[in-house]
Amino acid sequence: MKTFNALTISVIFLISLISAGTKAQTTYTASMGNQYVNEVFFSLSDGEVKVSPRNIWDIAFYSNAFSAGIVINDGAGVVLYTYPNAAISGWESFDTTGMASWNKMYNDAADFENGAFNRNALGHPDYGWGVYSMTTHNVVGDSIYLIKPLDGVYRKLQIIRKISTENKYVIRYANLDGSNDQTDTLNVTPYNDRQMMAFSFTTGIVDREPLAADWDLLFTRYNTLVQSTYYPVNGVLTKKGNTVAQAHPVTPDFTDYTDLDFFPEADVIGHDWKTINMTTFQWEITDSLAYFVQNAAGSVYKVVFEAFSGSGTGTSTFSVQKVATASASFDKIPVxxxxxxxxxxxxxxxxxxxxxxxxxxxxxxxxxxxxxxxxxxxxxxxxxxxxxxxxxxxxxxxxxxxxxxxxxxxx
CATH class of the missing domain: 2.60.40.10 (Immunoglobulins)
Structure with missing residues (x-):
């Protein structure tokens, strides 16, 4: 799902370039730690920005006031089901009988706004967990969920509403026996300068992310389709607003990205720049592969992965080279x-x-x-x-x- 105002997503095409191809490559490492316990926010211009523990949040809300995107921390083990037996009227009669056959909900790894709570969306005005009201401009919840947060305690959960004009969410959750029934109002406004606002069912709102303007890449663990089955992987997601092109096979000195297709999806880099050798059980990097990342300002960076350590330290080694700075762009195509x-x-x-x-x-x-x-x-x-x-x-x-x-x- 996308924002329900006039959001435009585009690939920026450069009119004129100031060449930066002669600048040297810089080699970096991003370490997620043993068994990938951390997430690493990385800036292509400044290097590592923040290392955040992966287990401090359960769900997160996209910060734009006119967005209804809600994700789960599925890479850390949070599990979400849409309750199939009733809509919001089934809160008191909530019954988990047969839950083994319920479908698990997963985030869309390609889009931070299309979270697990949005996967049943039918298109505007239906955003999965709720429906947009033309009268109040709120998104009003119409679904109940079963969630298993990182504390392991199953809860029933409802997103009651998104108060769009105030950028607040009202959520209700309780233990399955009805105890510890709580209704929280979560104010997203203080986190408007972040991409997401994170929440834990044990500690409340979590300051997980750096400023959105300060990072480009997120090294993290997430679920994605692998041979038609959702599977946890370790990879790189791109901040919303950036676009990425892949070039393969190319020589090490290749920098001419102008004929490449740039994509807005978050998982263009993803996880498959590396593969495990089943004989040596060592990670191997795809040869002659380069990525070009264009930020919202139009600057383009070449990223080449060189090594991956595996679960011991969770370290990715890669080079970054700024290859161009944009001075202008065409109008955006309104997709x-x-x-x-x-x-x-x-x-x-x-x-x-x-x-x-x-x-x-x-x-x-x-x-x-x-x-x-x-x-x-x-x-x-x-x-x-x-x-x-x-x-x-x-x-x-x-x-x-x-x-x-x-x-x-x-x-």
Whole structure:
């Protein structure tokens, strides 16, 4: 899910560049600690910003006042289920019989705003845990959840509402027998300069993140689809607002990113720049692989991974080189979201304004065009993908003056 005001997501295309290609690479390490007990926030310009224990938070709220995104700390072991037997009216009769068959809810690793609480979203005004009210401009909860936080105590949980004008959440939670029933009002406003505001069911609001302006990459543990099954991995997520391009295979001195596709998804770098050798049980780095990260200001950094230690110290070794600084950019293309993603037979492209005459093409990773569609005045476009082989594809949108690209996973 995305923000329910006019959010635009874009790839910034540089008009003019001040070359920084002659600047030396700097080698860094980011250590998550033994058994990956920490998260590391990293700045491409300044290095390590903050190391935060991974087990201090259970859920987190995207800080934008006009967002309803709520994530869980699934990488640390928090488990969430949507209660299937009743909506909010089932609070008093909440029953966990048969919970072994309930579906677990996971964050979308590609989007910090599309958290586990949002995975049942149907599109505006439905944001999964609740529905947006055109009258009050609040998001009003309509679901009950079963959550197992890091303290191991199962609780029933309801997000009662998001008071958008005050950027506050009202949540209710209790033990399964109804004891310790609490209603908390969580004020997100003091954390507007962070990407997320974290919360623990044992300690309350947690100061987990540095200022959003101060970091670019998050080294962390999270769940993602691995061969169609959610699995905990250790990898790198990109701050929302940054875009990332992957180049492979390339020579060590490659810096010409101008023809690469930049993506806004948080997990473009992700976890698969490394693989475990099942003979030596050592981690190996994909050869000739480089990433280019463009921040919101337009500067571009080349990132190349060199080593990964594994669970002993959880240390990633990598080089960073600033390759360009932007002086201007094209207008942003107003894409709201692509959903569902992963998709099977169909996915939808939702826009914030008409792109009549623009072309949307779906390409495989070899660059082969597999579907193409001319967009009309509609804000919602449907793409039929039945018959396409499962895998990762790139949706490219071009309206002559502007471009954008998104990953689409076909399952």
């Amino acid at each position: 709201a979201k692509v959903y569902p993603n992963p998709a099977s037979d169909v996915f939808k492209l939702e826009l914030n304004e008409s792109l009549n005459g623009a072309v949307a093409g779906l390409y495989d990773l070899s660059g082969r065009l597999v579907r193409e569609q001319l967009l009309d005045n509609s804000l919602l476009h449907e793409f039929q993908i039945s018959g396409i082989d499962p895998g990762t594809y790139v949706l490219k949108i071009n309206d002559k003056a502007r471009n954008s690209a998104f990953k689409v996973v076909v399952k």
